Amino acid sequence: MGRYLRLLAVQFRASAAVAMQYRVEFLVEGALALFWTGWSLVPLLVVYGSREAVAGWSFDEALVVMGWFTLMKGVLEGAVNPSLTTVVEHIRKGTLDFVLLKPADAQFLVSTAKFEPWRIIDVLGGLVIFAVAFHRMGRLPEAGGVLAACLLFAAATVILYSLWIIVVAAAFFVVKVDNLSFLFVSIYDAARWPASVFRGALRVIFTFVVPLAVMTTFPAEALLGRLAPPRALLIAAGAVAFAGLARAVWLRSISRYTSASS
């Protein structure tokens, strides 16, 4: 365990060093991230310009969902997406062998291969949106709610990561997976709206196929103090089970991997 923690620290330092080399790019990326956070509020403002509430969510409450969306986007693009994109490149070039030969767990190595530290701006943006939303509501989130929200944040990260691992595992079979990740990101975009807005087929997809509700709507409900604690625990258990599934899928695809280069 201690060894893996040290390894994580090493990988993170390496990413930070790489990121530090392109300082101008950072500043540009950072500024862009801020700009996009503001820009993503435009449809929300238009929707609530004509209505007090949509599907039972007031503007301030929907703002909390948007905050979670921004925060999770930071996690996705800063910690999950970059390393797993690197694996796909490895698979295509056949250089995954070098990773598999190393004396540490391959899934751990590939999932910590690269971080983009500047995505922290998205996380901060999410926190600022929370602050604005609760300031407008004129109250503070309760301690229990914050606790449940933190638990759900962990669960959401685990689910997001597990989904990605499954997508990457698909790369062992179809090789060209950049489009698959593009599709995933475009579906994730729907998470910026409270899940109860959707009906019919979309609702089924967003609850069971790609559990977007778990990523933004449930944490927002927890923060607003509307989610019963047993439900939060149930979701957390679901996340753990899902991670187990992803692990099984990963091990299975790794065992069937035949190098492309040699």
Added chain:
Amino acid sequence: MPRTLRAIPTLLKVGFAEAVAYRAEMVVWLLSTNMPLVMLALWTAVARDAPVGRFGQRDFVAYYLATLVVRLLTGAWVIWELNYEIRQGTLAFRLLRPVHPLLAYAAENLSALPVRMLVSLPIALGALLVVGRDRLTGDPLLLALFPVTVLGAWLITFLAMAIIGALAFWIDQAGSLFEIWLGLFGVFSGYLVPLELFPHWVATAARFLPFRYMLAFPVEMIIGMTPRPVALAELAVQWTFVVALALGARGAWALGLRRFAAFGG
């Protein structure tokens, strides 16, 4: 010129074969155009109690399904190819051929159209079934002009991509520049929200930007939201943009190719 013209059928055939060969990839691409469906769900939920502006629930359904169809028909991806080929130096192979690279890209992108039609036609028919014929414009002239507006929209999309892509000859970061373009497109083209629902000044600004003519104009016209004289005036604006962007793309390419030095290859 005649030699170029003779090459076009072959280019189209190659492009079509490519589209069929990577059909899984194509389907994934098409699926990732799901944004109109999300906005459709959202706005019909908003309009459940009372219409927004002149949009009722059925108007939103017609609007976003038409958006989906136009978007599927006007897709282009030349920017990613360009970025890759300029960076890797493989553009050099294209330059050896007697056909202008832009024309070759255009033919490749266009030839995926039959496959895209296969997907968008059922959506269009489904839309007709769901919201009824009365949401379609009754004007035969406008109906006949619809393909022209879609072609214009595709040309603006393609040429803008070609210009931004050509910037890769000068700067490394044409990709992030294009992201800004996409962000502006999302709002000013009516892709996310019908332009009328914005504050007045946004809709006015949109009339002077190319984005509106890439999407909202054909969509609003086909679902009968624009009267004939307005539609004809907008058609003129659309094709003015097409001509201006075509000249811009030619200029940018002529200048950019002078700077191009292939590595490797």
